[in-house]
Amino acid sequence: MLEFQKCLDKTDPVPWKTIRQTIQEELTQPIDAVFSDINPIPLATASVAQVHCALLRESQKEVVLKVLKPGVEDILATDLNFLLVTTKLFEVLNPQLARASLAGIVSDIRTSMLEEIDFRKEVQHIQQFSAYLDRTGMRQGATCPYVYKQLSSRRYLPHLSCAGTKHMQHCCNARQG
Numbered sequence: 001m002l003e004f005q006k007c008l009d010k011t012d013p014v015p016w017k018t019i020r021q022t023i024q025e026e027l028t029q030p031i032d033a034v035f036s037d038i039n040p041i042p043l044a045t046a047s048v049a050q051v052h053c054a055l056l057r058e059s060q061k062e063v064v065l066k067v068l069k070p071g072v073e074d075i076l077a078t079d080l081n082f083l084l085v086t087t088k089l090f091e092v093l094n095p096q097l098a099r100a101s102l103a104g105i106v107s108d109i110r111t112s113m114l115e116e117i118d119f120r121k122e123v124q125h126i127q128q129f130s131a132y133l134d135r136t137g138m139r140q141g142a143t144c145p146y147v148y149k150q151l152s153s154r155r156y157l158p159h160l161s162c163a164g165t166k167h168m169q170h171c172c173n174a175r176q177g
Contacts, residue, residue: 011045011046011047012045013042013045013050014045014050014069014070016040016041018070019042019050019052019067020038020040022067022068022070022155022156023038023065023067023156025155026153026154026155026156027151027153027156032057033057034056034057034151035054035055035056035057036055036056036057036060037054037055038052038053038054038055038065039052039053039054040052043064047069047072048068048069048072048116048117049066049067049068049069049072050066050067050069051064051065051066051067052064052065052067053065053161054158056148056158061160062160062161063148063158063159063160063161064145064158064159064160064161065156065157065158066119066156066157066158066159067155067156067157068117068119068154068155068156072117073114073117076113076114076117077114080106080109080110080113080114081110083106083110084103084106084107084110087102087103087106088103090102091103118154119152119153119154119155119156119157120152120153120154122157123147123149123152123157126144126145126147126159127147127149129144130144130146145159145160145161146159146160147159147160148160
């Protein structure tokens, strides 16, 4: 299990040039107009996305940029489509499997996983959770990051870091070092 977790949490980083290009393609204005600084060394890299620390030009606030790795959408869609077609074929070959709705389950998983790599959906989830914290009075006991919805897109998500978290220390240390 620990080895599998390493595959998800610690993957080789995508070159900064590629990540920068992805961010620029998602922005409606030049990257330098939005950020005064972006640390080219990733804070974290996982199977789906890579994270960088940055400084917003206008407010000078530290943010964390989550950027979808190139090719992830295509690979995931291809793999999940293959799994779905294979499952449907098994149901044709063995009609008893159809009673378990295996293809339906795989289809639901496929839909859910493809939504997970659309960061606009993540923005919605964070905003819903934030509203829940406010509505229930739980804001003092729990928090979530502030997301910059106007800068967010399908492949790119900037948000404020939660105060006191380890990755903010890394951002500050990397900038000073």
